[in-house]
Amino acid sequence: MSDAPNPSSTRYPAGGDAFPHKDLIGIAPLAPWEIHYLLDEAEQWVALNRQPAKHADALAGLTIINAFFENSTRTLLSFEIAGKRLGADVVNMHAAQSSVKKGETLIDTATTLNAMRADAIVIRHSSSGAVQLIADKVDCPVLNAGDGQHEHPTQALLDALTMRFWLRSDSCPLSDEFAKLKIAICGDIMHSRVARSNILLLTTLGAEVRVCAPPALMPAAIEHMKVTPFSDFNAAIDGVDVVMMLRLQNERMAGPFIPSAREYRHLFGLTPERLKRAAPHALVMHPGPMNRGVEIDSSVADMLERSAITRQVEMGVALRMACLDVVTRRARGVEGWNSL
Amino acid sequence: MIPREPLIITGGKLLTGSGAPSAGSIRCEGDRIVAAGEVEAQPGDRTHDARGKIVMPGIIDLGVFEIDKPAFHFGGITRAALMPDQNPPLDYPARVRFAASYGKPDLWVHPIAAATRGLAGSELPELGLMQEAGARAVSSGRQWLGDSGIMLRMMQYAAMLGLPVISHAEDAGLTGGAVATAGEMATRLGLPSAPAEAESLAIMRDIALAEMAGAHLHIRQVTTAAGLDLVRAAKARGVRLTCGVTPAYFMLSDIATAGFLTFTRLSPPLRSEADRLAVRIALADGTIDTIASGHDPRGPEDKRLPFVDAAPGMAGAETLLPLTLSLVRDGVIDMARMCELLCVNPARILGVEAGRLEAGLEADIAVIDPDRPWIVDSDRMEAQAGNTPFDKQPVQGRAIALFKGGQKIEG
Numbered sequence: 001m002s003d004a005p006n007p008s009s010t011r012y013p014a015g016g017d018a019f020p021h022k023d024l025i026g027i028a029p030l031a032p033w034e035i036h037y038l039l040d041e042a043e044q045w046v047a048l049n050r051q052p053a054k055h056a057d058a059l060a061g062l063t064i065i066n067a068f069f070e071n072s073t074r075t076l077l078s079f080e081i082a083g084k085r086l087g088a089d090v091v092n093m094h095a096a097q098s099s100v101k102k103g104e105t106l107i108d109t110a111t112t113l114n115a116m117r118a119d120a121i122v123i124r125h126s127s128s129g130a131v132q133l134i135a136d137k138v139d140c141p142v143l144n145a146g147d148g149q150h151e152h153p154t155q156a157l158l159d160a161l162t163m164r165f166w167l168r169s170d171s172c173p174l175s176d177e178f179a180k181l182k183i184a185i186c187g188d189i190m191h192s193r194v195a196r197s198n199i200l201l202l203t204t205l206g207a208e209v210r211v212c213a214p215p216a217l218m219p220a221a222i223e224h225m226k227v228t229p230f231s232d233f234n235a236a237i238d239g240v241d242v243v244m245m246l247r248l249q250n251e252r253m254a255g256p257f258i259p260s261a262r263e264y265r266h267l268f269g270l271t272p273e274r275l276k277r278a279a280p281h282a283l284v285m286h287p288g289p290m291n292r293g294v295e296i297d298s299s300v301a302d303m304l305e306r307s308a309i310t311r312q313v314e315m316g317v318a319l320r321m322a323c324l325d326v327v328t329r330r331a332r333g334v335e336g337w338n339s340l
Numbered sequence: 341m342i343p344r345e346p347l348i349i350t351g352g353k354l355l356t357g358s359g360a361p362s363a364g365s366i367r368c369e370g371d372r373i374v375a376a377g378e379v380e381a382q383p384g385d386r387t388h389d390a391r392g393k394i395v396m397p398g399i400i401d402l403g404v405f406e407i408d409k410p411a412f413h414f415g416g417i418t419r420a421a422l423m424p425d426q427n428p429p430l431d432y433p434a435r436v437r438f439a440a441s442y443g444k445p446d447l448w449v450h451p452i453a454a455a456t457r458g459l460a461g462s463e464l465p466e467l468g469l470m471q472e473a474g475a476r477a478v479s480s481g482r483q484w485l486g487d488s489g490i491m492l493r494m495m496q497y498a499a500m501l502g503l504p505v506i507s508h509a510e511d512a513g514l515t516g517g518a519v520a521t522a523g524e525m526a527t528r529l530g531l532p533s534a535p536a537e538a539e540s541l542a543i544m545r546d547i548a549l550a551e552m553a554g555a556h557l558h559i560r561q562v563t564t565a566a567g568l569d570l571v572r573a574a575k576a577r578g579v580r581l582t583c584g585v586t587p588a589y590f591m592l593s594d595i596a597t598a599g600f601l602t603f604t605r606l607s608p609p610l611r612s613e614a615d616r617l618a619v620r621i622a623l624a625d626g627t628i629d630t631i632a633s634g635h636d637p638r639g640p641e642d643k644r645l646p647f648v649d650a651a652p653g654m655a656g657a658e659t660l661l662p663l664t665l666s667l668v669r670d671g672v673i674d675m676a677r678m679c680e681l682l683c684v685n686p687a688r689i690l691g692v693e694a695g696r697l698e699a700g701l702e703a704d705i706a707v708i709d710p711d712r713p714w715i716v717d718s719d720r721m722e723a724q725a726g727n728t729p730f731d732k733q734p735v736q737g738r739a740i741a742l743f744k745g746g747q748k749i750e751g
Contacts, residue, residue, distance in 0.1 A: 127645075128531050129529065129646050129647045133600065149530030150530030196530055220523050220524075220526065220533065222527055225527065225528065
């Protein structure tokens, strides 16, 4: 009998070498068992992060470069803390400080970073595909911290980790299975890499996913990604287990996509009244930063018993620790991790 | 001028531009064809033995963005219509005159005048003077001319001068900063996209304006099923309308953009598989009149970038013939139709005395081996850059001898 993992299975082989990718560019290339593997790995770091002494030495001596060509606060901080808690030397490179401003091409920048012998590079860029472009040019693992409107895999993974913790908690009446979840992702689907990665991840794990947006913010042929599109928010969240709200990404919009924030809130804002349409136990999520009073009311965002928004941030650090740990194992010579 | 002996090309199958290939010879004196068919060599003639291969008119490439002689000659191209998007644009008679003289004697460039000054879309340029300087058509270039009033007046002026108007059919209001066609692939890749209807909307408007102006409208690239239906209907009611396409749109669909391959970043963007098949049908039924290369070589500075930031365009001159021949092999078109698409119709649209193997016309002749296999290699192209989406693809067919004005081009 072959030891090769079954791609459709959520079970992964014992004995290491369970992540056969050099990089983490997106959710699209991941099999269900690879997603579960990363989530399982993250759980140990959740436990560590809840202790007073939050230090491990798994990545001691390694250099991780966070190359952020697009502004970010929480993702950059999350990756930085993740690297440092694992003992790595973490260097942050902001676009404003980089040679990109002097006209250097992205590939030249990648070559430069490669020559500095980084052990992992975390990249955020405003152009879809930019992270893949760099990953093709460097030897070390590359992690995508968001590329344009394409993917934001660690956000989807941390969202899944948040959901899994919730599913396993006493406060959740559901069984511990993604395949039985009904999830509504609502907001600016068009411009959201978070939406794409979450759609890919959740449908890969068998969840029922609904997406809801004004027609101008709904990408074409989205139904081909195994989701059901809605433009009626009330119908979209009817009976769902998870409501995932997205930020209006005004900075990515060329021209007017909605008449006003006031009207948007009226039709697509998550208010306490609207949340009553979801299942009584429904979890509220938002990747942040939030436009309070636009896509989500503060009274919902701050609901202690329903909102997982701060929990998502907590899971983010642990999940990124897991990703940094896993993608560097091969280079670190961890036993059982063969060369690709 | 060096006196030249008459030339006779023997032993080939003549693809004259009217009908299927047939055995025969072709005789040229000076820069003109004097006889084609059952022709005997005369004492003193230079003889070229075509060795059973196809002898056809030199290809007339209707709409290139760069004068790239080695690539054109490799591809069997003897004349190229140069788009006005140059630096500076072809919006002034002296620039047109310079462009028209640029490739001579072994390549003739037919400049296409800018439809507006600086291609800025607001002022009419001196179309009449540019025509006298050598312009064979007028075009808004890569851009959609959004102001319908200016488009109409430009068309009226062009109609008066007998210049065809070559339009770029993409409604810019819909396309905005799009780099892909709206659909599953663009959605999965997270690429800014525009609906394919941007093309049909633009075609509808341009046909309406051309009918009002009485102008000959040539839509450089029609790439969607809806757009082709509009062209079909307009032609049926007698509008002076022609249209073209480039090989990417009958060979590739938006699936080719997977992996963010910037060599597949084109304008208009690659369409759906259904649209690709519609283009093939339109090539077969005569709706499409021309196949051009859209030759637009782009170096790594323009292409080694994220997909969204990369410049659109492909180096197409070398692959124009083999990719069109693939339609013949697939049974979509026959050899005679291929000759119409590459030679006869472009010559007719530009109003040049070429494009056929006929007595009195310019002796622009390509001898091609339609079966010769070769592999497209972006690293080893004759073009100024190797940005082809067909990189590493095996193809068949290439020019093995080329004559411009009766003179053999040594390559």
